[in-house]
Amino acid sequence: xxxxxxxxxxxxxxxxxxxARIYDYILGGKDYYPADKEAGDAMAQxxxxxxxxxxxxxxxxxxxxxxxxxxxxIRQFLDIGTGIPTSPNLHEIAQAVAPDSRVVYVxxxxxxxxxxxxxxxxxxxxxxxxxxxxxxxPDTILGAPELRETLDLGKPVALTVIAIVHFLLDExxxxxxxxRLLEPLPSGSYLAMSIGTADxxxxxxxxxxxxxxxxxxxxxxxxxxxxxxxxxxxxxVEPGIVQVHKWRPDATGSGMAQNTTDxxxxxxxxxxxxGAVARKP
Numbered sequence: 001x002x003x004x005x006x007x008x009x010x011x012x013x014x015x016x017x018x019x020a021r022i023y024d025y026i027l028g029g030k031d032y033y034p035a036d037k038e039a040g041d042a043m044a045q046x047x048x049x050x051x052x053x054x055x056x057x058x059x060x061x062x063x064x065x066x067x068x069x070x071x072x073x074i075r076q077f078l079d080i081g082t083g084i085p086t087s088p089n090l091h092e093i094a095q096a097v098a099p100d101s102r103v104v105y106v107x108x109x110x111x112x113x114x115x116x117x118x119x120x121x122x123x124x125x126x127x128x129x130x131x132x133x134x135x136x137x138p139d140t141i142l143g144a145p146e147l148r149e150t151l152d153l154g155k156p157v158a159l160t161v162i163a164i165v166h167f168l169l170d171e172x173x174x175x176x177x178x179x180r181l182l183e184p185l186p187s188g189s190y191l192a193m194s195i196g197t198a199d200x201x202x203x204x205x206x207x208x209x210x211x212x213x214x215x216x217x218x219x220x221x222x223x224x225x226x227x228x229x230x231x232x233x234x235x236x237v238e239p240g241i242v243q244v245h246k247w248r249p250d251a252t253g254s255g256m257a258q259n260t261t262d263x264x265x266x267x268x269x270x271x272x273x274x275g276a277v278a279r280k281p
Contacts, residue, residue: 017215020083026054046207049270060244060275064192068158069097076157081164082107099125108134138180156188166196166219175229194275195227205272227274234278244275
């Protein structure tokens with residue numbers, strides 16, 4: 001991994017695996033270290049479907065954002081737990097539909113900040129910004145000047161929380177955090193989420209979770225009913241809360257997605273993530 005751009009290497013823990021870099025490695029990216037490759041290989045050994053699962057989650061994000069921009073008419077996005085920029089980024093998908101779309105990215109990992117140039121390459125008509133903050137501190141996110149400078153909270157905003165809440169344990173009250181982030185967003189805003197589950201491959205996913213936990217990344221996987229708690233008081237968009245590969249699989253996504261997998265070829269047991277989109281009434 002190159003540091004030619006003068007990244008603050010002293011802030012990046014290269015010795016221990018990190019969830020965002022494992023995800024990047026599994027997706028075929030380049031922004032990972034040996035510890036991340038070792039972890040990803042160990043996890044895929046335990047569950048060979050892991051790459052299929054991770055690509056399906058990424059494809060869900062593509063389709064959900066395109067739906068929000070194209071069908072729901074959303075022009076503002078608040079993306080929590082952004083992760084390492086993997087093209088197409090959320091703003092690329094939204095701005096391909098509506099060039100004036102505005103996006104605020106949020107992550108607490110220094111490596112994301114060092115790579116954030118890829119997150120900030122907005123169209124001239126739109127705008128993107130980046131907040132280094134932790135999802136566990138929603139008030140800091142909501143109070144950040146970058147958010148208020150980029151988004152107009154008098155108009156609908158899509159809150160996207162993709163593949164992150166399985167790293168929030170019961171004591172963190174993940175549904176409460178998501179509710180707090182939704183609170184200042186006006187009627188007509190949306191929530192798009194993917195939520196880790198062991199409902200469909202319990203043994204295999206449990207082994208992957210143990211690999212994460214062994215690297216100080218404990219996980220809280222949720223049932224369908226538990227996933228539903230995030231959407232209480234909201235109006236679910238059809239088809240509701242389903243495995244990510246079953247959420248509007250016929251949609252074309254961004255037209256820019258890479259390494260996509262035909263949902264018709266995916267077995268339910270290969271997917272450990274629920275996905276849904278819902279509107280705030």
